Amino acid sequence: MSRKSKRSLKEKLALKNSLVKEALSEFLGTFILIALGCGCVGQAVLSRGAHGGPMTVSVGFAMAVTIAVYVSGGVSGGHINPAVSLAMCVTGRLKWTKLPIYILAQLLGAFVGAAAVFGIYYDAFMEYSNGNLEVTGPNATAHIFATYPAPYLSLINGFADQVMSTAVLLLAIFAIFDTRNNKVPKGLEPIAIGLLIIALTCSLGMNSGCAMNPARDLGPRLFTAIAGWGMEVFTAGNNWWWVPIVAPMLGGVLGATIYIVFIEIHHSDTQPEEENDVYDKYELTNMDPATHHKRQ
Amino acid sequence: MSRKSKRSLKEKLALKNSLVKEALSEFLGTFILIALGCGCVGQAVLSRGAHGGPMTVSVGFAMAVTIAVYVSGGVSGGHINPAVSLAMCVTGRLKWTKLPIYILAQLLGAFVGAAAVFGIYYDAFMEYSNGNLEVTGPNATAHIFATYPAPYLSLINGFADQVMSTAVLLLAIFAIFDTRNNKVPKGLEPIAIGLLIIALTCSLGMNSGCAMNPARDLGPRLFTAIAGWGMEVFTAGNNWWWVPIVAPMLGGVLGATIYIVFIEIHHSDTQPEEENDVYDKYELTNMDPATHHKRQ
Amino acid sequence: MSRKSKRSLKEKLALKNSLVKEALSEFLGTFILIALGCGCVGQAVLSRGAHGGPMTVSVGFAMAVTIAVYVSGGVSGGHINPAVSLAMCVTGRLKWTKLPIYILAQLLGAFVGAAAVFGIYYDAFMEYSNGNLEVTGPNATAHIFATYPAPYLSLINGFADQVMSTAVLLLAIFAIFDTRNNKVPKGLEPIAIGLLIIALTCSLGMNSGCAMNPARDLGPRLFTAIAGWGMEVFTAGNNWWWVPIVAPMLGGVLGATIYIVFIEIHHSDTQPEEENDVYDKYELTNMDPATHHKRQ
């Protein structure tokens, strides 16, 4: 193919409409999030611990988030999560008109990502439980896709769990991107977000798997309902399914609001230079002024 | 809400007083440190190892520190630790008048963070020990919040342990922020601090859990005393409670002093450029001068 | 040796032909990839889990990739993988005439790397199975070098597994290097690639070890065939050996194509500045224009 024909093919395919671009980006990002993230859970469960455990699931899922944000960050902001998109709308960082498209693309990406995990591990699923796709019990595999509450967990505690973990998620994301706080350098935000996911899944993962993302939970749950696990995926855990949808939406807005009220609104607009000079406090007050200039 | 009304709401809420801002920042940072950090210990203990172990606690707690410093770094320096704040005062990096407010905010944040862990894992706590909140024994859960000495540990060895680990903590923090040493690039210091915490908790965590932070220890301990574990949290371990308060304060100042005496005071003021040119030693002495210019 | 003589020795050895340089670079990079990467598998297998497990293999192998890319990135692009080189050719990033040399250098590097692992662990191999070098069974060691399918895996599922994992690998590599997406800062791409490998090996490693690289698989397999494991390394797993050669080549091109179709071709050429301004969406729309200028 000559350069010229490639160029014109590119021109034909290129989308001028930014919303469609963004939808494609969110779709692809969320697909990768679920294909790799739920893949980590699948590897640990289906190998009965031989090829994975709490650490591979936590770190692997976190790195799946990092990669998904690298893929979709530049075009659509790399939300890959309706709770993030909603918080962005509420705080004026995303147009409300875009919200439904973002959420739809995320849900679709998560659904297809779940299908990919099922496809890639199809033989393993068949081997694991002789073809029985079970939601509960010792051979359960539904929790590879969607989250389910621990046996001890009440609905109200589970709801609070999802509100709080998503609140911390958004609060920290707002800090990571706040140019007047100690912002992560451009191009490394996805890695910082991955480290954040490690902290959250190691600390708040025990109650119900730390979904913190309605698309990450509903998309794969819908897939399992269709693919053979049946409607029990919705009734299990005292009809748990709506909690990781509603609670993260609330929690995300709550966390964003807490960050803004505790930190962001207090940045002084008039002296941004001083404000921006993070960690001056770490330096000697009697330092030579000359030395100050050499700082990067 | 229109942009205008949002703006004016912001103006009303914004704090002009920098000390109050900093207190809010330290409160929020320490809250996140404890909510996620002690959450990691809780997940490992309450799941009896099924959802966590030494590695998730070490890495998860470290990443909790990273996130906490990202949240509070730009406004208050991200101390989230009275031992850090004291060392900053002693070395002239923080005004002494601010110290009490910093410490109070940190203690309060840690207390509320501990309450969050208890709340989020309330059902798990009840399940774990049938509602008995025990400080010692096989079903002990108090060490999810505050640190306790290993059975073999004497008070003097435990005191030395806390002095030394906090000394290394501060020594390394001073190196990480020293612009005339090989400073971590701006915006990545919190990640370097997280890696430091991994090293410290993997190496010096066995004696008494590597508190290195009076607020991290006393705040949650006060919470457990009130929340149902009782006054045994103070008497356990031969009245251990005061060690992770006093020893880190001494250790922090010691570590900062060691860094200054061994490294910082020897930076030559007159030739800062050469001094700053870290790792010249790694380059060929007979290298073309032209090549030197192309270095970033 | 005087500086002068060293200089002239350098001039004699220096290669003016860029293709030979690049071949040396790919050889050395792939050697390190296999020496350290397969070394991680060796350590876990030969110590029967005492010195390694899923986590050390995943993280250790990933860091081996990172180091290999640091060593070879600046001269030859750090492909260390024929599937990467092919995708680069197909998308116009590498000249087709270079492809055979790249692949040959990679294969040779992988072969020598496998020999290094065998040499360094020679005593351990002898101890492990009394000198029997077995391809299958409880004392199998061939899978330290090349990949083999899990017992449950059909050829078609295994083929799909390798297509998909390599597709995600290339898709993510294209994102990591896309200057109009949220590109990883120069000099840190190898670390991002390492994190990507962690995600892939934790999620898609269970079926057949996640080779995703024909050189990584065939080079060591050839070595084992010669070194004493015999031709069973080719017949085992229903003649598995060709799958991790053919499937990654297809998958890599597929992944690169998906990235280009979903993301790259939609970057608007006319407004590159705006396009480049990643994460504007995260910032308040009513932010002061003045503040915008201060962003890094």
Next chain:
Amino acid sequence: MSRKSKRSLKEKLALKNSLVKEALSEFLGTFILIALGCGCVGQAVLSRGAHGGPMTVSVGFAMAVTIAVYVSGGVSGGHINPAVSLAMCVTGRLKWTKLPIYILAQLLGAFVGAAAVFGIYYDAFMEYSNGNLEVTGPNATAHIFATYPAPYLSLINGFADQVMSTAVLLLAIFAIFDTRNNKVPKGLEPIAIGLLIIALTCSLGMNSGCAMNPARDLGPRLFTAIAGWGMEVFTAGNNWWWVPIVAPMLGGVLGATIYIVFIEIHHSDTQPEEENDVYDKYELTNMDPATHHKRQ
């Protein structure tokens, strides 16, 4: 203390002699390396696996290296290893006259670091083996400090192991600092070195613990000889002690030489810009020239 008096105290203490500065820096760096690094081994051994295992030792030790290089990198280059210093001398990056001082400071730092580990874990040592400090057997603790060969390992295989692992170490360090390769950004080299240590310890750690550093091995070994383990620390493992001294010195020079011969001497001096333009190969050859300018 007034600012003025602090200033004059500083002037009195500041060392004008750069060699003494560098010795202090290497001493402190190697102290931290051993105090934290051997501390990780101690925690895993003394807790009989309850508070550590292969992963905490590998990652913890690696992060100890990272922190040690941050502390000593800016003043003395952060060698903390005679094998590194020797390779720097041989390749013209360090003056030969400085070598003895560097090595002495490193040895001393390692000796004191080992003493710190023994002191901090004194009660744990006494508890572990009822006060018996043993070099071999099930209650051995000498390998917390120095390295010992696995039972199966012959001297010649062990020697090759140490040559190869140190060769890869130096080869990779040279790549990480090569400004004409894909150099790690300034201030992040210590983290890349830490990741390198993870790869090396996960892959080449099983034979004899991956010392790769004569000071790291001899310093603590001398300490154990004096502190109560006795002269068996030198005779154990068929007089193993000299291997991790001699082999790394050879291996380091070998690795540096391989890097120079395979990569460094081929950098074209005349077209450094093009050479420096790492990863151009990843970009479309038909890309707009305009786009090129916008790259960072």
